[in-house]
Amino acid sequence: MPTHISLPNERAEQLRMIAKAKNTTIPEVIAGFVRSEIEAGTIPAEIPGIDVTSTGPAITIRARGFEAEIPADQGPTLGDLLRGAGNVTSDPERKKRWIEGLAALSGIKVKRAGNGLKLISPITGQEIPLNLDVAADLGDQIERKAAE
Template sequence: MTTNLIRIPEEHADQLLQIAAAEGKTIVEALSGMIRAKVAEGVIPAAVPGINVAKTGDVITIKTARGFEAAVPVNQGPTLADLLKNPGAASDPERKKRWIEGLAAMSGIKVKRSGNSLTLINPMTGREYALALTVAAAVADQIEQEANRAA
């Protein structure tokens, strides 16, 4: 997972800290909430820059600008999205268990929790792509949208 240093006036940094503290969040979580609000308002597109999620036939493909690529069957898109949104407590524990115990290897993507991030792994190529949990949730929204999109 790459990170960027964004320089802002100290006063704005203090305000971000106040917002995060008032909401009981980290600065990253607070900023992510602000971004999601702008997506919901239609100010910016929902697509995460550098990550392309697309449905072709009965497959959802995830491609990144850094060369990661993996695909899952459309019917497993909701399970993958659930794992990305709730890595510790997926809403359907039985589906999560099946995913972890082998479906992931057969479907073309594995998910591994790594501290405050998730790592997507293509079992065929071994390539990995780390995502902050907040970015993983946004990618999950894209996966759900594609899974529900008419063919």
């Protein structure tokens, strides 16, 4: 769920100015700042509230009632899908086949939802909504676990 943060009007206007100058959105400006802090080592790369573990041949993803396990060799594919979900220039039909293929291989269903996507657990049926930039970060996290 989105969190609303109060800012002084002047800071909010500065964020709008930055977003306009970079031809992007305020959430994308903030996501860029968070990513730069991850790269600087200020905070870890793992997404708070989402636990991704690697246990031998499988990767397990747990978050707020969501639980899914995928074969470790499918981690890079899921990572690519999550990172590419925000790419509006890609072929929608190709992306649909890719999502359906991943669901057949891993059991995890991925569907677009507004300005984000939802992962649907094959174990619990629970859905976890993700903003597109958080989904991309989760893709990175899953891919790191697959490489372990």
